[in-house]
Amino acid sequence: MEQLTIRSADPELDAWACAHIYAPYVTDTVVSFELDPPSAPEMAQRIGSAIEWLVAVRDNDVVGYAYAVQHRQRAAYRFACDVSVYVHRGSHGLGVGSELYRQLLDRLERRNYRTACAGITMPNDASQGLHTALGFTRVGVYHAIGWKFDAWHDTLWMQKHLGGSGPPAGEPG
Numbered sequence: 531m532e533q534l535t536i537r538s539a540d541p542e543l544d545a546w547a548c549a550h551i552y553a554p555y556v557t558d559t560v561v562s563f564e565l566d567p568p569s570a571p572e573m574a575q576r577i578g579s580a581i582e583w584l585v586a587v588r589d590n591d592v593v594g595y596a597y598a599v600q601h602r603q604r605a606a607y608r609f610a611c612d613v614s615v616y617v618h619r620g621s622h623g624l625g626v627g628s629e630l631y632r633q634l635l636d637r638l639e640r641r642n643y644r645t646a647c648a649g650i651t652m653p654n655d656a657s658q659g660l661h662t663a664l665g666f667t668r669v670g671v672y673h674a675i676g677w678k679f680d681a682w683h684d685t686l687w688m689q690k691h692l693g694g695s696g697p698p699a700g701e702p703g
C-alpha cells in the first residue's frame with residue numbers, strides 16, 4: 531500500500547472525490563445535518579471558500595478530507611475556526627483522520643488561529659475518540675438541536691486551543 535499524502539485541496543481536481551466521500555454520510559446517517567448531498571460544483575465552491583481544506587491521497591485516490599471554516603462572523607471570533615473531517619468508509623481505522631487533523635491543526639496554528647471547534651452529532655464514538663485523541667476537550671451539548679430522519683439529535687461541541695497563551699501573535703492570515 532502506497533504512503534499516505536496530505537495536501538491542500540484543489541477545487542477543480544478534488545471536488546468530485548470529496549462530494550463522493552461525503553454523500554453517504556448525508557444520505558444514510560446523522561453525522562451530517564445536511565439533507566441533500568452537495569454536488570461537485572457546490573463542493574468546489576466550499577473548498578475554495580474554506581480557510582483550509584486538506585485531502586488525504588493514497589494510491590492516487592482521495593480517501594479523506596478535513597477542513598476549517600470561520601467559527602462565527604463577529605470580529606472578535608476571527609481567531610476561531612470550525613473544523614471537520616470525513617474519511618471514506620473503506621479507509622476507517624488506518625490513521626487517515628488523525629493525520630489529516632494533525633496537519634490541519636498545525637497549519638491553522640501557524641496562521642495564528644487560536645481555537646478549533648468541532649460539533650459532533652451524538653453518538654459518534656469514532657469522531658469523539660479522534661477529537662479526544664488530538665487534544666480536544668468537551669465544551670457541552672446542544673440538546674435536540676437537529677431534526678433529521680424524523681428524530682431530534684444532540685450535538686456535542688469540543689474545542690482545542692492552538693498556540694500559546696496571551697495576546698495573539700498576529701492577525702489570522
Ligand SMILES: CC(C)(COP(=O)(O)OP(=O)(O)OC[C@H]1O[C@@H](n2cnc3c(N)ncnc32)[C@H](O)[C@@H]1OP(=O)(O)O)[C@@H](O)C(=O)NCCC(=O)NCCS
Pocket residue numbers: 555561614615616617618621622623624625626627628629648649650651654655656657658659660661663
Ligand atoms: C471520525 C473519522 C474521521 C475517524 O477517522 P479514521 O481515519 O477512521 O481515524 P484514525 O484511524 O485516524 O483514528 C485516530 C483515533 O481516533 C479514535 N478512533 C477512531 N475510530 C474510533 C472508533 N471507532 N471508536 C473510538 N475511537 C476511535 C482513536 O483514538 C484513534 O486512535 P487509535 O487508532 O490510536 O486508537 C472516521 O471514522 C469518519 O470519517 N467517520 C464518519 C464521518 C465523521 O463522523 N466525521 C466527523 C464529523 S464530526
